[in-house]
Amino acid sequence: MNLIFLGPPGIGKGTLAKMLAKNLKVPHVSSGDIIREEIRLKTKPGIEVESFVEKGLLIPDDIVIELIRDRLKKDDCKNGIIFDGFPRTIPQAEHLDKAGIKINKVINFTASEKTIIGRISGRRMCKKCNIIYHIINIPPKVEGVCDKCGNKLYQRKDDKPEAIKKRLKVYEKQTKPLIDYYKKKGLIVDVDTEKPIPEIFKDTLAAIE
Numbered sequence: 001m002n003l004i005f006l007g008p009p010g011i012g013k014g015t016l017a018k019m020l021a022k023n024l025k026v027p028h029v030s031s032g033d034i035i036r037e038e039i040r041l042k043t044k045p046g047i048e049v050e051s052f053v054e055k056g057l058l059i060p061d062d063i064v065i066e067l068i069r070d071r072l073k074k075d076d077c078k079n080g081i082i083f084d085g086f087p088r089t090i091p092q093a094e095h096l097d098k099a100g101i102k103i104n105k106v107i108n109f110t111a112s113e114k115t116i117i118g119r120i121s122g123r124r125m126c127k128k129c130n131i132i133y134h135i136i137n138i139p140p141k142v143e144g145v146c147d148k149c150g151n152k153l154y155q156r157k158d159d160k161p162e163a164i165k166k167r168l169k170v171y172e173k174q175t176k177p178l179i180d181y182y183k184k185k186g187l188i189v190d191v192d193t194e195k196p197i198p199e200i201f202k203d204t205l206a207a208i209e
């Protein structure tokens with residue numbers, strides 16, 4: 001089953017995608033995680049896109065499409081994929097169509113802007129395990145330290161107020177049109193995220209049945 005997780009920055013796509021990927025035994029393909037890894041490794045695309053990400057802008061379509069194309073060549077993608085953060089523009093969605101990748105459902109996560117900003121600004125991550133924490137909602141056992149590996153948690157550079165504002169604007173202009181794109185194909189299911197994570201997880205499972 002191929003699923004797309006759609007929704008504004010910070011709504012909880014990554015958190016839910018990790019849970020569902022484990023449950024369905026399919027890979028969680030996060031374009032953001034892939035891009036951050038390229039930046040960390042200082043690869044050619046990584047160097048090219050670093051300033052876009054820090055400013056809260058989308059990286060060019062051709063670069064992200066190439067990165068996703070490489071990821072989809074791996075064997076683990078044969079039985080299904082959860083796309084998180086891709087596609088993010090109409091040309092990216094058209095690429096999936098042209099590549100013959102059949103999408104079964106598009107989950108459109110919703111929440112108020114106040115909730116979203118609270119989630120992004122409190123997020124902390126582990127570079128090693130990629131675990132997502134929140135200083136209030138999902139705190140680690142010891143403040144600032146990953147429960148699993150003991151490494152220091154960090155705040156993403158694009159989780160600072162200026163970049164957050166920009167990312168929300170970019171979402172409205174460039175990504176929201178995808179809701180209509182997939183509505184026309186009859187694939188959209190809305191999932192309200194203004195509730196505890198176990199409930200959202202249940203709603204997401206119901207949405208893909």
Ligand code: AP5
Binds near residue numbers: 011031085197
């Ligand atoms: P990306 O990494 O995809 O970021 P994003 O879409 O902005 O989404 P986030 O990862 O910020 O949020 P999320 O929805 O995953 O929320 P999370 O689960 O972490 O992209 C980053 C950048 O890369 C882009 O700005 C762009 O530059 C580039 N990029 C990526 N893809 C691209 C593409 N396709 N094209 C072009 N450029 C691209 O949760 C957030 C917080 O809330 C966490 O702290 C979590 O613990 C907490 N939380 C989650 N759910 C709940 C809940 N229900 N209740 C309470 N707390 C919760």
Ligand code: MG
Binds near residue numbers: 013015030
């Ligand atoms: Mg994410």
